[in-house]
Amino acid sequence: MKKYDYDQIGESLVEETLPNGLRVAIMPKPKFNQVFATFSTDYGSIDREFIIPGQQQPTVVPDGIAHFLEHKMFEEEDGDVFQRFARYGASANAFTTFDMTTYLFSATEHISEHIETLIDFVQRTYLTDENVDKEKGIIGQEIRMYDDNPDWRSFFGVLQGLFHDHPVKIDIAGTVESISKITKETLLTCYRTFYHPSNMILTVVGPVDPDVVLDQVRRNQEKKQFDPQEEIRRIYPQEPATVAKRRVENRLSVSIPRVLFGYKEPNETLRGRALLEKELVTAVALDALFSRSANLFNELYDAGLIDRGFSWEYEATPAYSFSVIGGQSPEPDRLISTINERLKQIQAEGLSEELFEIGRRKLIGKFLEAIDSPQLVARQIPSYRFKGIDYLDTLPTLQAMTPGQVNDRLRSYLQPDTQAVSIVWPVNSSN
DSSP, X not given: OEEEEEXXXXXXXXXXXXXXXXXXXXXXXXXXXXXXXXXXXXXXXXXXXXXXXXXXXXXXXXXXXXXXXXXXXXXXXXXXXHHHHHHTTOEEEXXXXXXXXXXXXXXXXXXXXXXXXXXXXXXXXXXXXXXXXXHHHHHHHHHHHHHTOHHHHHHHHXXXXXXXXXXXXXXXXXXXXXXXXXXXXXXXXXXXXXXXXXXXXXXXXXXXXXXXXXXXXXXXXXXXXXXXXXXXXXXXXXOOSSOSOSEEEEEESOSSOEEEEEEEOOOOOOOHHXXXXXXXXXXXXXXXXXSTTSHHHHHHHHTTSOOTTOEEXXXXXXXXXXXXXXXXXXXXXXXXXXXXXXXXXXXXXXXXHHHHHHHHXXXXXXXXXXXXXXXXHHHHHHHHHTTTOOGGGHHHHHHHOOHHHHHHHHHHHOOGGGEEEEEEEETTOOO
């Protein structure tokens, strides 16, 4: 067991890697009355081609299988897991992203029972041909629902514009066609490969005693047998530096066009502190340009080109990186041309030290606010750990940042030849 004290923010983190490879992270928060726990696997929608440890040939599985497996994990032969959590007053859920699947609960009492339930249900699975076929209809309806969602369509429109071959451009749930190819056997293959303890992290945040939690988890794992597993070799396409499509357009039932644009980066393998630094430097740059307090944002708002819902996001991982910016606009083409013109000017002049400091302080404030949310911390710790990052390194990284780093990033990253635009027009629009 290792304990890390972060005196600057008044927090501590206890971590241990068990003999079977399971990593456990516990952040005690005695002043809170609710516990949040997550059980996460380093496995998401982009992991569709991989080499199973001990084998030589790649295995390729249908798109959407990580999300499909998440759905099936809650089903048991004698009912479903939600009932067991609810019996002692816990709220449970799960989610799948591009690169991670997480199961979670929140509760104020009977914490040891809930931790036991969380670990046990994720470490066993109940799959039959019948319940797999039934799930295809349920997830198929979910996929069709999102196909009609303008925000979802515009988001994946950007990714389909940015990426030629990388599976990050594919809907996390897959397609109706791809999930039709999923079988019990392919689900079991993925489960046995990616749900091994050495590929997972259990995180507990709240008013708990780390020694008590660790002792419980150790005893739980000692009862189970897991063969040692080598590292999983994941295979991703070699993505060109160019964008696949400069423009992606769709028509849906919207009253005002949705317009998103984004930027991609060449394949990188950054991990750890270097990846965190890149993420935060980019975030400060984008916030200085597109947050509600930014000059450019207010210029666009005063011109009637955007509304208060205009926003940005940036995602950086060892396998892919991209940003997505935008919202509703009555004049998408004018908006994009105006932004590109202003970006050239801002890149030439550089952000002032004052704007840099505003953006940096804002992100520091957001981090400190997040640290006071056990729910956010329990989700962020595994997400960053899978990328080799200590989430609590965020504050010192932001404090060490300089205006020069942000301006260099602003000039090198936001380039027209790495930009793709996605527009969802109203059905009856003449555009």
